[in-house]
Amino acid sequence: MTDTATEQSATAAASGAAATEQFRNKQRTGTDGTDTRRVDTLVTELLTAAHDIIRRHRLTYTEYDALKSWLIQVGEDGEWPLFLDVWLEHVVEEVANESREGSKGTIEGPYYVPGAPDLPADTALPMRADEAGTPFLFQGHVTGVDGTPLPGASVEIWHADDDGYYSQFAPGLPEWNLRGAVTADGTGRFRIRTVQPAPYQIPTDGSCGRLIAAAGWHAWRPAHLHLKVSAPGHRLITTQLYFKGDEHVADDIASAVKPELVLDPGPSADGTGREVTYDFVLDKA
Template sequence: MTSTQNPTAAGSGASATEAFRASRPQAGAAEVSAERVSSVVAAVLDGVRAAIREHNVTYPEYQAAKQWLIEIGEGGEWPLFLDVFIEHVVEQNAAATQEGTKGSILGPYYLPDQQRLPAVTTLPMRPDEPGVPLVFAGQVRDTAGRPLAGAEVDIWQNDAAGYYSGFAPDIPAGNLRGVVVTDDQGRFEITTIQPVPYQIPTDGPTGKLIEAAGWHPWRPAHLHLLVRAPGHRQITTQLYFAGGEWLDSDVATATKPELVLDPVERDGRLRVDYDFVLEPA
């Protein structure tokens, strides 16, 4: 199933910006040296200037780009735009020096401080939540194979219409979100529904860019996860589904073969097992 209708870009953008500000570490920029700022910003500007020269950008095109940048800011869409088109490259840089389970992008729809749940649990959902039932189970271990008791599996996903709670009207707060705490063997079993592909919001400036470029706005179905345990590096990742639409042409360029699940049907429900490996911090 795919989602053909989405909440407004303005509403989603404002929610994503607010969530980012609430969860962002406060130190950040103060820890970056002037030399580092200079070298990275100079390289970005050099790249922009080179593109302008290579493609002979005109004044009307420049003015249109300036207006688009203003609209991105006014609409609160910077988290959406950056997470869709830029974050995957930053994640690839981070992955080059990391062990354990493969990572992927965080995306703009994370909300911190969700309900803590036991190792065997059902994600918070509406009594009549539509969708295909899915049991997602596994174990969290360290790189030596030892189970990590009390690890946190912070999970969130969209509903059967492609919407995320906190970013769309009429969905209860915390719907299909939770922090699952593993048992003494590092195991967990989560009952939820299978997520669906969805369009990123297309009625704002990000959507205008996508339309003008002739691109598609679709992301494949996925589960979002942050997996953490004391003394270990947190994993940020997404898990996808074999045979799913847009798996090979994700607008966010975030899919990886190691992150594709292949559920099997059991007693009218889909079930899949996937283990996480955390490296020492």
């Protein structure tokens, strides 16, 4: 059931402002430490590539001015986190995790919020009493690459609701709706009851939406669960899990789907919804 106020107020600007603030908070707690030689190399090659595009396609001043206007508007809309996470992050993730032996990762996206409620190994995510959607049981086992169970592993999970909205990025939703940090049991196992999320379009009323329309693209992401899985002495994995049969698994606007990340749920044992088992394998730190 769509909350009318949520639907009307979940604008690109509001969502972008929230994503920008979350990113700024993340940066305040991190360190830069990037070598100046790396900055020089990366920025020089990025600009050289842009220069090559201008020359090869004979960019006009009309097109250049349109580009400048659009870039300025992206910042004013607060949509840089959305733009970068949708169109660039999947390649950064690919490079950063190319040496992993364990589970596959993919993009974090712009809607992560740290500090989700701590939950036990067998649990239900926080949700409204009348939460719409198909009941969904997500369960599995966290191990190391050698198969050793990882007791007390952290399985942080968040996802959109049945209308495609994320708590803290659309009004009218409880603060931690469909978000939680689950601690696996003594054998590394977890059971999480939630609802199956819906596919959704990234915000289209802002600058990113104008780019999508101008290029003739679609704005859809397939339905997915977001996860961060970690354990002491092991590398954290950030990933998303998708659903077999979703029409946008093959053409995700964010190019984040990998075959290993597609779930194939079946009917739940109690007949009330769907369930799936998915195990996580973590690399040594």
